[in-house]
Amino acid sequence: MAIERDPVTGRLTTGHEWNGIKELDTPVPRPVYFFLVVTTLFCIGYWLLMPAWPLGTTFTRGLLGADERAHVTAAVAEAARDRAGWTARFERADFAAIQADPRLMAIMRETGRTLFGDNCAMCHGRDGAGGPGFPSLRRGTPLWGAAPEEIAETLRVGINSTHPESRVAQMPAFGRDGILKRAEIEAVAAYLRGLADPRLAAAPDAVAGAELFAGNCAACHGADGRGSRETGAPDLADETWIYGDGAQAVFNTIWNGRQGQMPSWEARLALWERRLLALYVADLRAQEPGSAQGSAQGSTR
Incomplete structure (x- = not known):
């Protein structure tokens, strides 16, 4: 296939043509590659640090050992302790x-x-x-x-x-x-x-x-x-x-x-x-x- 340049932009064409319109061989902008790399690195880091992947009956725990269930359980226990205080007042106080x-x-x-x-x-x-x-x-x-x-x-x-x-x-x-x-x-x-x-x-x-x-x-x-x-x-x-x-x-x-x-x-x-x-x-x-x-x-x- 002969190399052809677009006479207006000077860019190479891909050789594809639709209804007389030729496709330019335009490269992907560099910021796109940058964000793809950053996103990939973030995902890899998150998978390593946080619970992420299911493993049958369990899952990867992550290096940080984060456990949302434990946080929720602790919050519920704290709310129950607070609730017990004022429910006792309603039960016994004048x-x-x-x-x-x-x-x-x-x-x-x-x-x-x-x-x-x-x-x-x-x-x-x-x-x-x-x-x-x-x-x-x-x-x-x-x-x-x-x-x-x-x-x-x-x-x-x-x-x-x-x-x-x-x-x-x-x-x-x-x-x-x-x-x-x-x-x-x-x-x-x-x-x-x-x-x-x-x-x-x-x-x-x-x-x-x-x-x-x-x-x-x-x-x-x-x-x-x-x-x-x-x-x-x-x-x-x-x-x-x-x-x-x-x-x-x-x-x-x-x-x-x-x-x-x-x-x-x-x-x-x-x-x-x-x-x-x-x-x-x-x-x-x-x-x-x-x-x-x-x-x-x-x-x-």
């Missing part, structure tokens, strides 16, 4: 002492968010605001009390659960079981709606329902409808309704009765987790605008 410690409260809010999301949010909502059939933990009047120690006990034994010490509360089915007639239930429903909304208190049915309430409901809910922490009877005079505040919704509750349930968490969560969750729920309540400090469990109407 609630007031924990609430006075900014560091523990910061841990409580961060860890509590995860615990609540994993165990409670399915029923009570991600933000604790509740939903149809499930009480808000942020608003409403508490049942068995909303101090952290009271919430912790409710978490331990549950409500109408299988725990032998479970908190028990059940509202009779006044209509289904024939305790009251339909018209009487409608009157009580009107009275209850008037307790929560004074604008409805003057309705004729509401006035008639007051006497029926005193004879059938006040024993549990109190003469003023404010409920009882001792029996877990909810406040019927606040503005929190689980099953709806419409006339039909209140009628259905009285007619069919209610028996809400919450599982016992004693066998599912460690003591420190339950106590931390109790603080988290109380903290949710305290952060709610217009809510009194310390109330955390919503009414179960």
